[in-house]
Amino acid sequence: MKNTTVPRRDFLRAGATLGAGLMVLPSGSLFGAATPNNRLNIALIGAYGRAKAHFGTLKNENVVAICEVNQLNLPFAQKEFPKAKVYEDWRKCLDHPGIDAVLCCTPDHHHAFISNWALNRDLHVYMEKPLAITVNEARAVRDTYLTKKSKLATQVGMQRHAYDNFARLREMIHDGAIGNLKDVHVWGNRQLPRSGYLPGVGPVPSTLNWDLWLGPSPEHPFNPEYVSRNNGSNCLNWNMYSDFGIGQMGDMGSHTMDLVWNVIDAELPDSIRATSPEAFNPEVTPVNLTSVYMFPENGWRGKIRVTWYQGGAMPKSPSSWVDLNKIGHGAMFKGDKGFVIADFKNRLLYPSGKETDLTYYKPRSKEEITPPLGNFQAQWTMACKSGDPSATACNFEYSANMIETMCLGLAAFRAETELKYDSVRGVVTNHSAANQYLTKEYRKGWTMDG
């Protein structure tokens, strides 16, 4: 089972080799041209909150446009990028002349829209997680991306992927540390209960364009709580509301499922079921949820089951002396020769079953391990400038598959039955009524394909 060479895919996705021979890739207006010092012309959409984590990367490029709906959130980015033209509406910002790339940190209900619009304009995209909040949004973005992947670099903000543990987990399981992979459990314990959309509390401050904050979402009255965090990071104030996010599946779930996604080489599940002690509430995503996905076999493993647990639901520990509850966000891989239990930075190999001598497994030497990914954001900017734009770890194919899978769990919860899924067509085949849960309502006048 042991493969002593680092697979080409791992090399590409590690990105350590991307630095060689940088040039600005032909994305739209920059075809064949060179910006001063090979800097990308970037539009930053959503300028405060999470955006601050990207200022370091952006300072190495030219931020030529900033889009922000809250004037109070502008000065921080404007101080860093004083020459950037300011926009309020991302649809206009995306047409700023001469941009090569977009880095987006808006609330989640804009993500698939901005991604698709940007790809349509041949722009490279770094999109904060989650890439989408419905099955159909994920599919639309992936479809567009696949037609452009030879020229556009994309990355979804699952930056923990750069921790070495991600590659070590992949190597261990692919090299047979737990035998044949059978079952995967992955969980997160964050709980942000809400009963429904907030009541209107006005007036809307004159500094905030609430209409553009809502964007493609159906109308909801303004309440300051949606935008009230002092540090600007308001995602924990809105991501549980159904028109704005998918709760923990898109929040910490994006990071934690990524631990698993990086290992299992899955595309999409063919059956999905979900359970929760909570009744379905159309206004908010459930806090406590368990969703179970069956994935077909692939070239190196048989079919597997992956179970996502959130908000207090937890898998059973393989041993009374391993307390999985001590791991807030973690994963457990079960093979026919044992378990690997992991969080983002640590892992524990637990041999069990008939064979526990570990003679079947030899850890890789230093020369054989996957090279470090390096800086996650820089992996994207380098990919924009290299001849291998799809070499980012969390490109829009990888990330769309992952978030489509998560969203299917929410659809199964709403349908209250197991779903059989035709992943090629994107259709639930055993319960036609459930297909309505693969999409959501949008505001008139907003299109994803702009």
Ligand SMILES: NC(=O)c1ccc[n+]([C@@H]2O[C@H](COP(=O)([O-])OP(=O)(O)OC[C@H]3O[C@@H](n4cnc5c(N)ncnc54)[C@H](O)[C@@H]3O)[C@@H](O)[C@H]2O)c1
């Ligand atoms: N990768 C991570 O670890 C990580 C961590 C935190 C947040 N995030 C993600 O980053 C995103 C932003 O989260 P946040 O907590 O900063 O949210 P936030 O609500 O604070 O919004 C961020 C900024 O976007 C602006 N904004 C809102 N709507 C906009 C629009 N239509 N056009 C332009 N700007 C708009 C807001 O005014 C704010 O300045 C979310 O998608 C979240 O999931 C990722």
